Amino acid sequence: MRPINTAIIDIREETPSVRSFILDLSLDFIPGQYVMVWIRGVDEIPMSLSGSNMITVQKAGDATSALFGLGAGDTIGIRGPYGNGFDIRDPVLIVAGGVGAAPLAPLAEAACGMGYDMLTLLGARTQSELLFQQRFSDAGELMVATDDGSAGFHGQVTGLLDGAIDRYIYSCGPEPMMYALLLMLNDQELERARFSLHRYIKCGIGVCGACCIDPEGYRVCRDGPVFRGAELIDSEFGRYRRGADGVRS
Ligand SMILES: Cc1cc2nc3c(=O)[nH]c(=O)nc-3n(C[C@H](O)[C@H](O)[C@H](O)COP(=O)(O)OP(=O)(O)OC[C@H]3O[C@@H](n4cnc5c(N)ncnc54)[C@H](O)[C@@H]3O)c2cc1C
Known part of the structure; x- marks a missing residue:
């Protein structure tokens, strides 16, 4: 195309x-x-x-x-x-880090439009980097976290999770943040959680193989970029990735 x-x-x-x-x-x-x-x-x-x-x-x-x-x-x-996008189910828990908030703001608005119960946990390095606070707070409840403590909870956004984990989880952000979240989930929660991955994508239509992840060979561009936690728990996610030349790093 x-x-x-x-x-x-x-x-x-x-x-x-x-x-x-x-x-x-x-x-x-x-x-x-x-x-x-x-x-x-x-x-x-x-x-x-x-x-x-x-x-x-x-x-x-x-x-x-x-x-x-x-x-x-x-x-x-x-x-x-x-790509596949998010399947939206009630009640919603969004866990967003940095620019990972970009695909989650329209999800929050769609969920709000459907009358779903919405809670967003939004994290960033510092207060001025909190992205789309207004869009998330217009769509439902919002809690924020910053690495430097300049706004909200002082620490990683995953520190806000207490008691909210029984919802349908939708996450996008730095891979170490999403991996920390993945490791907090039991089998049932892994089925309910969705993670949007950032990998090198070249063709976007599933033919070149640049974005395949081990060991199943899921193509992030076409089978994802959104995956269930259960699909990621035994994968390369959080452990290693490939650069532009396909070499592991
Ligand atoms: C499905 C998906 C959605 C994304 N959405 C956003 C978004 O909404 N906003 C945003 O700022 N970024 C987003 N990204 C990441 C964005 O694609 C990269 O930051 C961008 O490609 C960097 O290109 P560059 O030439 O500026 O940097 P480079 O110097 O090429 O690379 C800097 C870093 O960006 C990453 N990167 C580079 N090329 C790619 C590529 N083709 N695919 C994936 N990662 C790459 C690598 O980690 C690399 O180390 C998304 C990535 C994916 C896979």
């Missing part, structure tokens, strides 16, 4: 390190699905949809830095939406 040429119509500064790009299109999507974003002359990278016309990006390297260099009126290429 060739990318659709799309103009950036607005840019929002969400936190000191994260920007949302509002695009001149509207996609039907399931929260948790992503698009492949082609930044001409640089790279094509996966980005979750944070809205039907929106991606929310943290600067990480070449492609995201090039995206930060673009302004309203500039164009990018979009393929997708791809």
Whole structure:
């Protein structure tokens, strides 16, 4: 599939390190699905949809830095939406870390629209990096955690979990955070928990194998990016990953 040429119509500064790009299109999507974003002359990278016309990006390297260099009126290429997305069940517990909040904000809004009981645990390094606080608090109850104690609970977001774990869990964030959460769950909870993975995705359509995870060979781009905890507990998740060249690190 060739990318659709799309103009950036607005840019929002969400936190000191994260920007949302509002695009001149509207996609039907399931929260948790992503698009492949082609930044001409640089790279094509996966980005979750944070809205039907929106991606929310943290600067990480070449492609995201090039995206930060673009302004309203500039164009990018979009393929997708791809991947499975979240199946939303009541009652909802969102566990979000950093830019991992991007696919979870539309999930919170969809769950709220369905009248579901919503609790969000939102974590970040520091207060100014808490992403989409307003969207989460508009959708239900919100508790925050920061690594430096500048807002809410002082420590990792998983420190807020007490008593909330009997809900359907939806998580996205840094892999060590999600792995810590995974290890807290019993067999029943592993079935109920959903994790959205960040891996090197190249084709986005399940043919190249770049994003396969050991030992089952699940393709993150197509079988995921959302997996049940039970699918991850005996996998490479949290233990190792592969770089752009496919080498384990
Ligand atoms: C399904 C999915 C959804 C994502 N959604 C978001 C989002 O909403 N917001 C956001 O800021 N980031 C998101 N990411 C991560 C984002 O794709 C990477 O940060 C981006 O590709 C980095 O590219 P770069 O050239 O700027 O950095 P690079 O210098 O290439 O890499 C920096 C780091 O980014 C990661 N990375 C690089 N290329 C890829 C790739 N093709 N696939 C996955 N990870 C990669 C690697 O861990 C690498 O160490 C998502 C990743 C996946 C797989």
